[in-house]
Amino acid sequence: MILVTGATGVVGGEVARVLASSRAVRVLCRDPGRLAVRGPGLEVAVGSYEDRASLSRALDGVEAVFLVTTDPGGHSDERFLEAAVAAGVRHVVKLSAYAVGEDDADDLITRWQRGCEASLRSSGLAWTLLRPRSFMSNTLSWAASIRSEGVVPVLFPRSRNACVDPRDVARAAVAALTSPGHEGRVHPLTGPEAISAEEQIRELASALGRPLACRELTPDQAAARWARRYPPEVVRALVQSARRQARGGKTTVDPAYTRLTGHRPRSYREWALDHRTAFGGDVERPAAAGAPLVAGAGVGVD
Template sequence: MILLTGVTGTVGREVARLLASTRPVRVLARDPTRLTLSGRDIEVATAAYADHDALLRALEGVRTAFLVTNDPTQPDDLRFIAAAIAAGVRHVVKLSAYAVSEEDAEDLITRWQRANEELIRRSGLDWTFLRPRAFMSNTLAWATSIRAEGVVRSLNPYSGNACVDPRDIAEIAALTLTEPGHAGRIYPLTGPEAVTPAEQTARLSAVLRRPLQIEELTLDQAASQWSRRYPAPVVEALLQSAGRQARDLKATVDPTFEQATGLRPRPFRTWAADHASVFGL
């Protein structure tokens, strides 16, 4: 049995959709009412990472797990791995971050993911690490201002990021979860090109067939926006990460996705066209 976590999020939901079309899967959800997945081959297990006994029940009979965590202030990887070892799980595919491999990246989120990877390496479990660059879907944060004002507000609007379509992350996750030969492998994942927020705005404008403007945020304005969603340590980590993008340190395109899957990574223009309705078309 394969267990998938993060299934109410962007990547985990796509992994579940891909796998459930070919085999039974078990999905872990803290709040099952948030699930948008259904089908006879999807089994739902309810557990929070902090609930060891519930995790053990969810992991019963599981041999391979997809691990997604998103709160650097919580030891959720430690909690999950402890339960996985106790339950007899053999292989964990971990969603990590591209910056883990970059020595100059020292923000809280990157340090947390490095520590998570090291924890898993030492666990005795087989492991595979997926290290994506920023998700193309992060631009969904612009949807409200695009619909209401035709405006995108962004920090570093003219600095590139080789962002990746979450569906491509899901493709390689599904591969590593279901086929042998991926234990001990690390997969850095990017899109086919580095795009700036200004270029993303132009491509959304073309898809929506309406003019869009881009406005540059100051560091203080960006911090204020992020503070509405994240605690202060995470906001500081995001600002540090943005500083690296301003120095064009996130523009490298990596060929690993195509080498591993035989598929071309989706460009941002494709992602934009496929999600136009969210922005008002």
């Protein structure tokens, strides 16, 4: 049995969907009403990282886990790993962040992810680390502004990021969970190119068939917008990460995804075409790996 956490999110949901189409898989979630995954092999375990009894029930009979946590500075990883060891789990595939492997990344969220990775490495469990760059789906945060104004407000619009389609991250996770040889390995995951927000906006305009404008934000303006959703320490981490991107720190294109899956990573143009209805476009073309993902990706830097 494989357990998938984060199944109401953009990557975990796709991992669960792919697995449930062909094998028994269990998902751990707080609110089953938010779960969009369906499949003949799907089981749902209701619980949380704070509830040890629910973790024990969810982990009963589980051999491998896809682990997603989204509480910067929190202790969800430690709680989960303690329960996993007690339940006899063999292998944990952990969703981390590309920035963990970069020496110049020292924001709160990256430091927390490094600590989470260290906890897994020292747990005694077999482990695999997935370190994706920023998700292309993060640009869904622009959807309301695009639909209402045709304008995208963005910080450092000309800075580039080798962002990755979350469906590709999910494909990498499924490979690590279901095929041998991934224990003790780190898989850095990027898209095929480093692309700026201005370039992404042009791709969205092409996909939608209408002009879009980019409005550059100052760091203070961006921080004020993020503060509507996140606590101050997370806002500071996001600004710090954005400044590092503006210095060119997130442009590396890594071949690990192709080595791992045998497929080329999807481009932002492909992602934009597959998700254009989220931005007010016409009916989406069929996605190459199942239904398009439109859920949020959670807090994180890359």
